[in-house]
Amino acid sequence: MSPNEKKLDNPVWYSLNETHQGFGIDYGYMKFFHPDYCPFGGFTEVENTANPMAEYAELTNHFYIIGEKPDIPKNLKLEGELICLQMIIYNKIDRKIEDEIVELDESHLEDLLGLVKIVYPEYFKKKTAKLGRYFGIFKNNQLVAVTGERMKMDEFTEVSAVITHPEHTGKGYAKQLVTHTVNAILEQKKTPFLHVSETNIGAINLYKKLGFQTRTKISIWNISKNS
Numbered sequence: 208m209s210p211n212e213k214k215l216d217n218p219v220w221y222s223l224n225e226t227h228q229g230f231g232i233d234y235g236y237m238k239f240f241h242p243d244y245c246p247f248g249g250f251t252e253v254e255n256t257a258n259p260m261a262e263y264a265e266l267t268n269h270f271y272i273i274g275e276k277p278d279i280p281k282n283l284k285l286e287g288e289l290i291c292l293q294m295i296i297y298n299k300i301d302r303k304i305e306d307e308i309v310e311l312d313e314s315h316l317e318d319l320l321g322l323v324k325i326v327y328p329e330y331f332k333k334k335t336a337k338l339g340r341y342f343g344i345f346k347n348n349q350l351v352a353v354t355g356e357r358m359k360m361d362e363f364t365e366v367s368a369v370i371t372h373p374e375h376t377g378k379g380y381a382k383q384l385v386t387h388t389v390n391a392i393l394e395q396k397k398t399p400f401l402h403v404s405e406t407n408i409g410a411i412n413l414y415k416k417l418g419f420q421t422r423t424k425i426s427i428w429n430i431s432k433n434s
């Protein structure tokens with residue numbers, strides 16, 4: 208366990224302070240990913256969040272703050288709070304991979320966006336795939352499952368976009384892709400972590416079977432402009 212693991216309590220801030228510095232907008236005590244990549248923000252001082260959020264809202268109608276609840280300005284609206292488990296894994300996963308796994312590139316972007324649109328359209332933007340590596344399984348030339356990397360720090364990389372097409376669930380694709388992605392991150396001498404809704408029991412059980420353990424609970428605050 209790294210002494211720097213506390214950084215995971217504020218993953219957006221530290222991602223944009225470290226590995227992903229070039230993808231962010233810095234408002235001093237608050238940082239956001241550029242909305243073309245992913246509409247996430249984080250901060251260090253809650254009393255200095257209202258003005259940066261109002262400024263960022265000029266760039267996008269909808270965004271998310273990960274971590275502590277921010278001070279929401281009057282021109283913005285809190286749509287809700289999603290409580291997630293933040294899970295972490297320290298060792299490689301010893302599990303056989305039976306299907307061919309392809310590292311996705313620009314030529315696969317439309318396939319990737321099409322699959323994500325079915326399941327998680329709100330979190331994934333056109334340039335999200337530039338934040339890390341994405342891996343997929345194809346069947347009959349159709350991308351049926353994907354997993355990738357999103358927020359990155361010097362020591363930690365987030366496993367994200369664990370998605371299987373609804374017509375192809377139950378075939379073990381997610382297990383294989385998470386295994387591949389986790390092991391690829393560990394090969395880079397980084398520690399994988401992920402976020403999953405605390406109500407998504409099926410996914411939580413899958414991650415536990417693969418060796419993930421719950422580190423903490425973390426909130427995702429859904430914020431939009433007042434209509």
